[in-house]
Amino acid sequence: MKADDVARFLRENPAFFEDYADMLAEVSIPHPHGGRAIALSDRQLLALREKNRALESRLAELLQIGEENDAIGDKIHRLCIALLSAPDPRSLLSVLYLHLREDFSVPHAALRIWGPARDAFPGDGSVAELGTVSDFLQSYAASLVHPFCGPSGNPEAAAWFGEGASHVRSVAHMPLRDKECFGMLALGSEDVLRFYPEMGTLYLNRLGELASAAVLRFL
DSSP states (O other), X not given: OOHHHHHHHHHHOTTHHHHTTHHHHHOEEEOTTSSSEEEHHHHHHHHHHHHHHHHHHHHHHHHXXXXXXXXXXXXXXXXXXXXXXXXXXXXXXXXXXXXXXXXXXXXXXXXXXXXXXXXXXXXXXXXXXXXXXXXXXXXXXXXXXXXXXXXXXXHHHHHTTGGXXXXXXXXXXXXXXXXXXXXXXXXXXXXXXXXXXTSOOHXXXXXXXXXXXXXXXXX
């Protein structure tokens, strides 16, 4: 009889060891971490302990993720209140950059607006956020279904960070939208792993939505 036949028989007859319980004490198998043989019951106990350690590790990981998400949620909430409290567009920009730098620890942030949304800053040509943006970059921002995260590969957008541009190693780009894309928020970090292609973008997406709604308040 082959090993597969024995395994099939035991699966098809789950009551076998109930009828022959004494056999459990007689069966010996190799220890998982050594060459000596141990009883089947001891092997099962070791397997349960290993499974329990794995579950405890996974639970600790989930708890840590939950705590981190709660902390980010609190930061988003504070930012939302601050944006709603901003009395004018200039204050809005100051509040946005301040929270990104101090609360979210993002050292580099820049926002650009184009199209009708520029009317949120009437009669003020000195605002960097109203600077010229190429058609290519506008099309790029409009094409973003989700925030882009990765290396700083767009020279025009990288230049938005000014003197700090040469230190930026990873970026996040979030389109600003109403019915159509009217701008982009760019975040930059000197850590190459701060914004990476495989990272989750849920909160970055919400950040872009908040910035969009905040600008649209003044139209």
